[in-house]
Amino acid sequence: MRLGVNIDHVATIREARKTFEPSPLFAALIAQQAGADQITLHLREDRRHIQDRDLELIKSSVHIPINLEMAPTEEMRDIALKLVPHRVTLVPERREEITTEGGLDVVKLSSYLKEFIRPIREADIEVSLFVEPEEEQIEVSKEVGANAVELHTGRYANLYNEHDMEGAMRELQRLARAGSVAKLLGLRVYAGHGLTYWNVSMLVEHLKDVVEELNVGHSIVSNALIWGMERAVKEFLKLIGR
Numbered sequence: 076m077r078l079g080v081n082i083d084h085v086a087t088i089r090e091a092r093k094t095f096e097p098s099p100l101f102a103a104l105i106a107q108q109a110g111a112d113q114i115t116l117h118l119r120e121d122r123r124h125i126q127d128r129d130l131e132l133i134k135s136s137v138h139i140p141i142n143l144e145m146a147p148t149e150e151m152r153d154i155a156l157k158l159v160p161h162r163v164t165l166v167p168e169r170r171e172e173i174t175t176e177g178g179l180d181v182v183k184l185s186s187y188l189k190e191f192i193r194p195i196r197e198a199d200i201e202v203s204l205f206v207e208p209e210e211e212q213i214e215v216s217k218e219v220g221a222n223a224v225e226l227h228t229g230r231y232a233n234l235y236n237e238h239d240m241e242g243a244m245r246e247l248q249r250l251a252r253a254g255s256v257a258k259l260l261g262l263r264v265y266a267g268h269g270l271t272y273w274n275v276s277m278l279v280e281h282l283k284d285v286v287e288e289l290n291v292g293h294s295i296v297s298n299a300l301i302w303g304m305e306r307a308v309k310e311f312l313k314l315i316g317r
């Protein structure tokens with residue numbers, strides 16, 4: 076499995092003081108050096124962590140792929156078309172949320188998304204949709220022109236963290252089924268949200284044949300505060316069999 080390291084929360088700490096440190100660019104370069112396969116970052120509408128300048132600096136400095144998470148808005152699409160990251164991941168966004176809650180409702184937004192995605196694909200940018208592991212969401216993701224889906228692992232992570240192992244196992248089965256449907260449709264399959272050094276091993280064990288990449292932010296950045304970014308990335312890579 077590949078690992079995308081989400082560095083948003085390095086910027087969260089910087090924005091707590093509106094200063095210049097810590098540097099998300101520096102974090103991205105060390106993550107790359109430690110073996111990360113991709114840098115993931117979310118430019119939110121309210122710019123609460125990553126700023127436009129971070130995006131430009133990181134895009135021009137790292138050589139591994141950039142996965143830009145963004146809400147499906149005109150403003151964000153203009154930025155993506157200018158920056159041309161390797162991939163755009165469309166996520167739902169609400170100002171009052173602490174982090175992305177739930178997947179994008181691709182079924183409800185299907186006609187909007189179809190038009191929204193077309194120019195991004197034409198610019199040779201891969202389009203991934205962050206979705207709940209539900210068959211209908213995945214089928215419509217294919218219909219609207221996505222190349223990939225990122226399955227939302229938040230529910231699995233919560234159940235695991237609450238020590239509800241039966242519930243966590245059921246959720247893994249749901250993720251595996253959803254991933255298999257996506258693969259059959261020819262979509263690439265990624266996963267992420269809420270994954271930690273503790274809950275990731277069980278997920279990898281059950282989803283390694285279906286999911287090709289994980290995107291992990293909060294837990295890696297949290298442990299980077301204690302261990303440093305290099306060790307935090309290397310320890311996570313070991314847990315996913317790398």
Ligand code: PXP
Binds near residue numbers: 081144266267270293
């Ligand atoms: N994948 C997507 C689509 C996300 O929105 C996020 C959170 O920004 C993540 C992965 C990473 O989640 P976490 O910070 O909980 O590891």
